[in-house]
Amino acid sequence: MLVRKPCSGYELKQYINLFWEAHHSQIYTALNKLHEQGYVSVETDAIHKQKKFIT
Secondary structure (H helix, E strand, C coil): CCCCCCECHHHHHHHHCCCCCCCHHHHHHHHHHHHHCCCCCEEECCCCCCCEEEC
């Protein structure tokens, strides 16, 4: 999903919920691990400072 466009954790949850019910804690834990391992990067939204996009 991230290959198509950068997404926030919330947006990823919406896509994933189409075929698997994932909780926010699962999504954000997995994203943090992927970020620590260098598989994804995080960009802060210029307008909404707390919103981050995963690329």
